[in-house]
Amino acid sequence: MIANKLTDLAVIRTNLAPDSGALCYILIENTVGGLPMPRMPKKTKQISFMQVMKNQKTFIHILVSFIFVCLAIMLASILFLYNQFSKAAMNEIGSHTQKLLDEQSINYAAKMSSLLDYIQKAVHNEEVLGYALARDNDPFLNYQAWRKLKELKDNQPIIDSIVMQNYYTGNIVDSKVGIYGRSEYPDQQLLTALDQEQGFRGQRLYIRRADYYRSSLRYETDYLSFVSYFQGQASALVVNIDIKALKEYFTHERLLASSNLYILDREQRVVYSPDPAQFQQPYQLMRNNTGNRWYKDQQQMVVYSPFSFFTAPGWTIVQTLPLDSVLHNLYKLRTLTYWFFSIILAVTLFAVWKVSRRIYRPIKNLIEEAVHLHPSDDAIASSADLAVLSQVLRSQKQQISKFQNKLVKSTKQGKEIFIRDLLHRPTHYSASSAAALFKEYELAVSINQLVILVFRMDNYDKFAKQFRYSDQRLIYFAICNVAQELISEVAPVETVDMKSGHIVAICEARGGMEDDFPAIARSVQNKCAELIKISLTAAVSLPVDNPNDLSSEYMQVLELTNERFKGGTGKCWVKGDGIAATESEYSYPEERERQLLSELKLGHQKQVEHHLEKFIEAILPFSYSEIRLSLLKLLLNLSKTAEQLNLALDHSSLGSLKRMEQMLDLLETKEQLIEWLHLTLGGILEQLQLQSVAAGQNQLIALIRQVVQEHLYDPNLSTKMIADELKYSSTYIRQLFKDFSGQSLSEYITDLRLNEVKRRLTETKQSIEDIVQETGFSAVNSFYTIFKRHMGTTPSQYRRQWENDSGKELP
Known part of the structure; x- marks a missing residue:
């Protein structure tokens, strides 16, 4: 078995300088089936830790990339989860707060409606009504009225005062300050408002600020004033409610103590707020009529709840909640979440470091093999990881390129x-x-x-x-x-x-x-x-x-x-043999072109062909480039003339300058050019002829319709009569009208006569026989057949149906 040699590069700490932290490379050659044999390089090279890191840039890139991706994913996850949870929590808080506020607004509307019922009963009280109608200024009656008003006021703690104005005696009875004459009464603003509404009957609501002096003391109070005018009289009963008392209606144990309440009228002006200076001022955060909204710039939530009562429709209750008080627990949860994700991040970074080392190991082995294959190349051996592979591949690519170039050449x-x-x-x-x-x-x-x-x-x-x-x-x-x-x-x-x-x-x-x-x-x-x-x-x-x-x-x-x-x-x-240059300078034959286009507009074919031959003869002495330039100019002017005559251009030739040049490229000889020009001009002349024929036919159709209108009620009106009058054959007139209008001439005449018959049937009481005779029909029997075929009914039934549908009688 042939042993496969593998080369590993081990990094060990040198024994020569154990305290210096230096490293050295030792190549260990492993032989399959045998013991590892160290192969020492000729010279041991000591390198620092920074040099090792520099030579392992790929590992650093992989590690940094993994860390960056993990950080980005975890950061995005934290922000997304926190944002979604915060939105959900804030929406839930807003919805819950809005629900509580809606319940309170319904309760408040019910209480206000009950108060209005109480005021309505007070208006109809016999003693109050009797005093309002009294015309005598009796001190005892004034006192009795004051006692009654005070009694009515004490029965409703929310009422600040009840004021009675007797228009006849001029006395003002106030349950709070007593009995005054009109001129001595402290709250003159109220009297002015009552005078402006003099003659009004019913109830009014005033939102006002009472500012007056009594016994050298200044009084300033914001009121809701319910004014009831007695029916048929000028006297009025005024019930003043201190706006500060309105907040008591909204006291609820489930509402945050740090929240603020605002009451707005239908014009979105402040009726009640924690700050009296805002009274009757436009509410700045009013963007919705209902629902809830977060205002990041104000760091608060605003909840809107609409409510209405009898004399005050379209009011709104607004509750504001500071962000810190609402999200206090959420901030704690966010801190815990950050700690939790920090721990996960530390574990993830450790895992990334381990995975990066496993991914980099095959790359490291490949680099060591490349260094082993080029032991004599010091530049490659000293380079950083992937730079080694890059230089090896670049060297091989250069060699391949040389071989390819040599092969191609x-x-x-x-x-x-x-x-x-x-x-x-x-x-x-x-x-x-x-x-x-x-x-x-x-x-x-x-x-x-x-x-x-x-x-x-x-x-x-x-x-x-x-x-x-x-x-x-x-x-x-x-x-x-x-x-x-x-x-x-x-x-x-x-x-x-x-x-x-x-x-x-x-x-x-x-x-x-x-x-x-x-x-x-x-x-x-x-x-x-x-x-x-x-x-x-x-x-x-x-x-x-x-x-x-x-x-x-x-x-x-x-x-x-x-x-x-x-x-x-x-x-x-x-070149230079047998080709003589033109003796005269190039000049475009404009006169020939003008004559050609003039005859073309008139539709004279023979004259057009004659002037075309003269134009070609005039440009042939020039060079080919000058001939081509002249032809392009002629074609452009020919295209403009065709557009002026409203003719459809041949898109393969005269559609654009590019098509003209392409067409001239295909015309290799003057014979081909002349043939193509004859075809092009012939097509234009044919379109002109068709236009002329169409214009004549349109004029003839108009004459036919004119004759029909003039003789519509003549029983002898027919196609032959029209043809004789216009000096044409009946067959030509009949076919032309059919092709032009899509219906025969006799059908056209019948339709016009039937339209006149229908008009007379629905606008006059004229008998059907008279109508038939006056509208050109030759016989009554044939008329009935024609009418029923077109209308689906008889003339008498048509007339009765029109009378029933319109509901009118004929004049």
């Missing part, structure tokens, strides 16, 4: 990529670096006297539609092989498929043979036409001595193939 694919980059992008190689690259990619040509041949596919649109993409690539591959075989017989050559409808051949012109390449290009064209049945347009460049100029030369030769637009497909063009 030695293949045909790498060569083609290099040639495409050389033609597409400008380069700045020196002569030596260019020669080195040509040699590295094993190109058959040198860097001097290079000639570019471009072979461009003719009728590319048809070719792309006829063959699948995979078949297209095979055809281009065949063209490259044909060119490679023919050209290599006379000169070194490299061919490449440019993946955009053409191939390129880069040739080396040796010994002044640059004049032979046009003939070579034509032989490639002929061979492809013979073997592959493909037509190619070729272009030949001038010799290039610098590889950095290949990109610009390639673009010029590729543009040269566009000369097939004027000269036709299947030809070979040579």
